[in-house]
Amino acid sequence: MLFYILRDKEGGIYPSPFPFLDKLYNGACSYLYPGCPLEFIKRYLQDINALMPSQNEILREISRGLKKEGSLFPGQVQWLEIDASSSYKEECQKVDLEKKLEASFLSMIEGRLITEGEFPSLAGALGIRAAELPVLLHLAVIKGYGEWRPGLTRTNNSWRCERCGDENCQRWPSYYGEAATCLGCKSIGPVTSLQVIFRSYGKERQGRKKKREEHTQPNQDWQFTPAQSVAAADLLLFINKLTVKEALVWAACGAGKTEITFPVIEQYLQEGKRVLYAAPRQDVVHDIQPRLQRYFNSYKVKIMSGLVQADWTACPLTVATTHQILKFYRAFDLIILDEMDAYPYADNRVLEAGINRAIKNSGKIIYLTATPSDSVLQKVRRWECYLTRLPARFHGYPLPVPEFLKIEPPRLDLGRITYSRSLLAIRDYLQELMFEGQLFVFVPTISMVGKWVEALSSLFKDKKITGSWSSDPERKNNVTNFISGNYDLIVCTSILERGITVPKAQVAVLYADHALYDVRTLVQMAGRVGRTAASPQGRVLFIAGRQSKAIKDAIRWIKDQNELAAQGGFLRDR
Amino acid sequence: MNWQPKEDFSVTVKLLSAAKEIAEMFWHEESKYCLLCGMPSSSGVCSNCNKLYFCPEQQRCFSCGKLLENGSNQCQDCRKGHGPKFLDKVTTFGYYGGAWKQFIHNIKYKGQPYLLFALAQDLTSWAIKQLPPPDCIVPVPLHPNRLALRGFNQAEVLASILAGYLGISFKDILLRTKDTTPQAALGRQERLANLKSAFDLKPGVLIEGEEIWLVDDVVTTAATIGECAEVLKKFGARKVYAFCLGAGREKLE
Structure with a gap:
C-alpha cells in the first residue's frame, strides 16, 4: 500500500494512504505526490530536524530519498x-463507510495485527471488495481504533519485524532501495518492509456494553478427581486474589491438566472477557477444540491453525497454535499455554514475545506442563510466577517410577549391532516387558532406529517390530498402526514422547545417558506408561552405562510427584 | 558410589563438545530442504519435484512455450496460427501448477523475490541449453504505477539473474505505457485486446540488428511477450527469443 505525506492547515504532517478521507475528517489540505511505502516515508521524515518543516523541506528530503535509492520515478x-472531487471520493462513497464501520467490524479487528496478506481474507469475511477494506481500516485509524505500522522497521544495521519483533530477515533490493522480508514469522504469511500492518490499539471501545450472555450450565459429563479440584480451586484463587501475572501448573503426565482450567475460563467468559487457549502443535489444538466446545456449548469456540481457513468472527474463546498468537495485539485477558516446553514454543524468543504482545496489560497467563523449563522454574523462585501442582493421575495410581539398569547398550561403531553379552541382557529385559504389553524402545538418534529395528527383529523372530522418527514419511502410518495394536514393539526417537496414549504400554530408553536426553525428555518418555484406567501401571527402564544427572533428576521428579500425591491423599488405597 | 573419574569424564565431554562446536564452524554441513515441497533433499529442488514440475524431458511449444505431451514441437493452437507472430523461439522452465505455481506466487505477490536466487544455476543452464546466446537480456516491464505499488519487477529480477550468470548485458529498455488490467483476471480474447499498444521502447535506445532474450514470469496466451516482441522487432531487433518461469500444459481432446 502506498502512503502520502499530508499537511493540514496548522502545518502538521502525517502519512496517510487515502488523502481524501483525511480531508473529510481531519481537515488536511495538501499531499505530496507520489506515494511511497510507509517505512520509506517514516525513515525520511525522521531525517528532517525542524519541528514543523516547511513544504519545501519535505519535498527536498523525499526527492533526495527517491533519487538516492535510485528509483526511476x-x-x-x-x-x-x-x-474533493477526486475519484477516491466516488470510491469511498460506494463503500458507504460510516454504515460499514459498525460494531461487528470493530469487534472483528479488535486486538488484531492485520497484515496486507490477510486483507483479501478479511474482505471476504466482511463481504466487501478487497479494494474497499484498506479504506475502511483507514477510517478506523482516523477514529482512533488502531494505527498503521510498516511491516518492518530499519534499526541501526538491520530490520525488525513489527509483527514478531524478530531481526532475522532476508534483505533484497527494491524500487525504494533496500527492502526486507521477515523470516521469523514467514510460516503464517510473509511480511515485507514495503507493506503495512494494521495494529489495533486493543483498548475497550467506549459505550461498549459488557455483554453478560445468558450462560447455560456447562455441559459437564465428567467429575473432577480430588487432585484436580484442589488444583482448579488454586487457579481460581490465583485469578481472583493474587496480583502475580503468571501461574504454572506442574502436572503429572496424563493427569488431566486441560480440564482444571475450565472453571477459570468459565469465570472469564461470564465476565465477557476474551480467552486464548494456545498449544504448540496442530494436532493438540484440533484435539482440544471439540472438548472445549462441548463443555462451553453456549459460546462459539473459534479454532485457528494453519489447517483451517481464517475465521474472522470475534469469539470470546479462541483455540490456536502458538504461531497464530502473532496475529494479535493486546487482545486477551487470559492466555492458557499448553505444553509450553514442547517444540516449537520452547526457547523460541519470537513466540515468547508474541504471548506478551497478545495479552492485555491487565491480563493473566497460565502455563500448563508436565516438565517445566528452567527459566519458568526460576520465575517461580523469584515469586514472579505462581506454582500449582497436579501430582496425581486421574485414576489415582502413582506414576511408574523408572528403573535404572547399568548396562551399556552395544555401540554402533561397526555400522551394525553385534551380538554381545549386553545385547543379550537387554533382550531379556525387553522380553520381560513385552509380556506386559506393547513396548516403546527409545533411541537418541535417527540413524540408530534402523539398526535397532534390524537387530531386534532378528532377536524376536515372532514379534512384529517397526520404527519411526520425526521426518519419517511413513510416520503417521506407523504410529497409528502401533496405537491400534498391529505392532508389538516400536523403535523411535523422542518424537513419540508426547500426547500418545497406548493402553498397556511399556517403555525402555536405550542410551539413557545420551547428551540429547535431558530430564524433561526422560520424564515425558516415562509418562507414556500407565495412562489408562484399565492399565494404570507399567514399567519404565532407563538403560545406560552410567547414571547421568538427567536420569537421576528424572527419577527424582517422578518420585517427588508421587510423594506430593500421597501427601495430598490423592492416591488410591491399595 | 561417588567415584572421582566421572567428574573428570564430564569435563572431557565438555571439552570435546566445545571442540566439536568449533569444528562445525569450519566444516558445516547444511541440512537442505526442497524449495518446493519442503522434504529433505540434497539439491535445491528434490528429484521428485524436478520431474513433476520441471519435466526436463518434455518438449515445449516453440512458439508459445506450452508443455507438450506427444513429442511434437508445436501445440495445436499455434499450428492453426493463433500463437504470437514475432517470436523466434519460446522456452519455459516448468509447468505452472501445484508447488511451482505457489513458488512463483511467493515471488510475485508475497514479497520474496530473493527466492529466485536459489534456483539461479538451474534456470541459467536450462535457458542457455534451449536458446541461442543473445546480445542482451530484456525484462517485460511493469507499469510505473504497479511497480511503485509492488516495489520490484519479478521479470527484472529473473532477467538480471540470467544476465549476471551468463555475463550478457542486461537492458531494461521497454516501457509499459498503459496501466492495464492484470492479465490474470481476463479471458483469452480480452487478454489479447487488453495489451494492444501497451508497450513502447524507451526513447534514445538503439537495438538495430540485435538478438534479444525477452524474460517474463508466466506465459499463458503469450499475449504479453508477443506484444513486446512486436515492439522490439519494429525497432529493428533481428531475433527475439523468450524465456519464462512457467507455462500451462497443452490439453488434448
Whole structure:
C-alpha cells in the first residue's frame, strides 16, 4: 500500500494512504505526490530536524530519498491540493463507510495485527471488495481504533519485524532501495518492509456494553478427581486474589491438566472477557477444540491453525497454535499455554514475545506442563510466577517410577549391532516387558532406529517390530498402526514422547545417558506408561552405562510427584 | 558410589563438545530442504519435484512455450496460427501448477523475490541449453504505477539473474505505457485486446540488428511477450527469443 505525506492547515504532517478521507475528517489540505511505502516515508521524515518543516523541506528530503535509492520515478515530486472531487471520493462513497464501520467490524479487528496478506481474507469475511477494506481500516485509524505500522522497521544495521519483533530477515533490493522480508514469522504469511500492518490499539471501545450472555450450565459429563479440584480451586484463587501475572501448573503426565482450567475460563467468559487457549502443535489444538466446545456449548469456540481457513468472527474463546498468537495485539485477558516446553514454543524468543504482545496489560497467563523449563522454574523462585501442582493421575495410581539398569547398550561403531553379552541382557529385559504389553524402545538418534529395528527383529523372530522418527514419511502410518495394536514393539526417537496414549504400554530408553536426553525428555518418555484406567501401571527402564544427572533428576521428579500425591491423599488405597 | 573419574569424564565431554562446536564452524554441513515441497533433499529442488514440475524431458511449444505431451514441437493452437507472430523461439522452465505455481506466487505477490536466487544455476543452464546466446537480456516491464505499488519487477529480477550468470548485458529498455488490467483476471480474447499498444521502447535506445532474450514470469496466451516482441522487432531487433518461469500444459481432446 502506498502512503502520502499530508499537511493540514496548522502545518502538521502525517502519512496517510487515502488523502481524501483525511480531508473529510481531519481537515488536511495538501499531499505530496507520489506515494511511497510507509517505512520509506517514516525513515525520511525522521531525517528532517525542524519541528514543523516547511513544504519545501519535505519535498527536498523525499526527492533526495527517491533519487538516492535510485528509483526511476517518471513524474515530478510535488505538493498537490487534495481534490474533493477526486475519484477516491466516488470510491469511498460506494463503500458507504460510516454504515460499514459498525460494531461487528470493530469487534472483528479488535486486538488484531492485520497484515496486507490477510486483507483479501478479511474482505471476504466482511463481504466487501478487497479494494474497499484498506479504506475502511483507514477510517478506523482516523477514529482512533488502531494505527498503521510498516511491516518492518530499519534499526541501526538491520530490520525488525513489527509483527514478531524478530531481526532475522532476508534483505533484497527494491524500487525504494533496500527492502526486507521477515523470516521469523514467514510460516503464517510473509511480511515485507514495503507493506503495512494494521495494529489495533486493543483498548475497550467506549459505550461498549459488557455483554453478560445468558450462560447455560456447562455441559459437564465428567467429575473432577480430588487432585484436580484442589488444583482448579488454586487457579481460581490465583485469578481472583493474587496480583502475580503468571501461574504454572506442574502436572503429572496424563493427569488431566486441560480440564482444571475450565472453571477459570468459565469465570472469564461470564465476565465477557476474551480467552486464548494456545498449544504448540496442530494436532493438540484440533484435539482440544471439540472438548472445549462441548463443555462451553453456549459460546462459539473459534479454532485457528494453519489447517483451517481464517475465521474472522470475534469469539470470546479462541483455540490456536502458538504461531497464530502473532496475529494479535493486546487482545486477551487470559492466555492458557499448553505444553509450553514442547517444540516449537520452547526457547523460541519470537513466540515468547508474541504471548506478551497478545495479552492485555491487565491480563493473566497460565502455563500448563508436565516438565517445566528452567527459566519458568526460576520465575517461580523469584515469586514472579505462581506454582500449582497436579501430582496425581486421574485414576489415582502413582506414576511408574523408572528403573535404572547399568548396562551399556552395544555401540554402533561397526555400522551394525553385534551380538554381545549386553545385547543379550537387554533382550531379556525387553522380553520381560513385552509380556506386559506393547513396548516403546527409545533411541537418541535417527540413524540408530534402523539398526535397532534390524537387530531386534532378528532377536524376536515372532514379534512384529517397526520404527519411526520425526521426518519419517511413513510416520503417521506407523504410529497409528502401533496405537491400534498391529505392532508389538516400536523403535523411535523422542518424537513419540508426547500426547500418545497406548493402553498397556511399556517403555525402555536405550542410551539413557545420551547428551540429547535431558530430564524433561526422560520424564515425558516415562509418562507414556500407565495412562489408562484399565492399565494404570507399567514399567519404565532407563538403560545406560552410567547414571547421568538427567536420569537421576528424572527419577527424582517422578518420585517427588508421587510423594506430593500421597501427601495430598490423592492416591488410591491399595 | 561417588567415584572421582566421572567428574573428570564430564569435563572431557565438555571439552570435546566445545571442540566439536568449533569444528562445525569450519566444516558445516547444511541440512537442505526442497524449495518446493519442503522434504529433505540434497539439491535445491528434490528429484521428485524436478520431474513433476520441471519435466526436463518434455518438449515445449516453440512458439508459445506450452508443455507438450506427444513429442511434437508445436501445440495445436499455434499450428492453426493463433500463437504470437514475432517470436523466434519460446522456452519455459516448468509447468505452472501445484508447488511451482505457489513458488512463483511467493515471488510475485508475497514479497520474496530473493527466492529466485536459489534456483539461479538451474534456470541459467536450462535457458542457455534451449536458446541461442543473445546480445542482451530484456525484462517485460511493469507499469510505473504497479511497480511503485509492488516495489520490484519479478521479470527484472529473473532477467538480471540470467544476465549476471551468463555475463550478457542486461537492458531494461521497454516501457509499459498503459496501466492495464492484470492479465490474470481476463479471458483469452480480452487478454489479447487488453495489451494492444501497451508497450513502447524507451526513447534514445538503439537495438538495430540485435538478438534479444525477452524474460517474463508466466506465459499463458503469450499475449504479453508477443506484444513486446512486436515492439522490439519494429525497432529493428533481428531475433527475439523468450524465456519464462512457467507455462500451462497443452490439453488434448
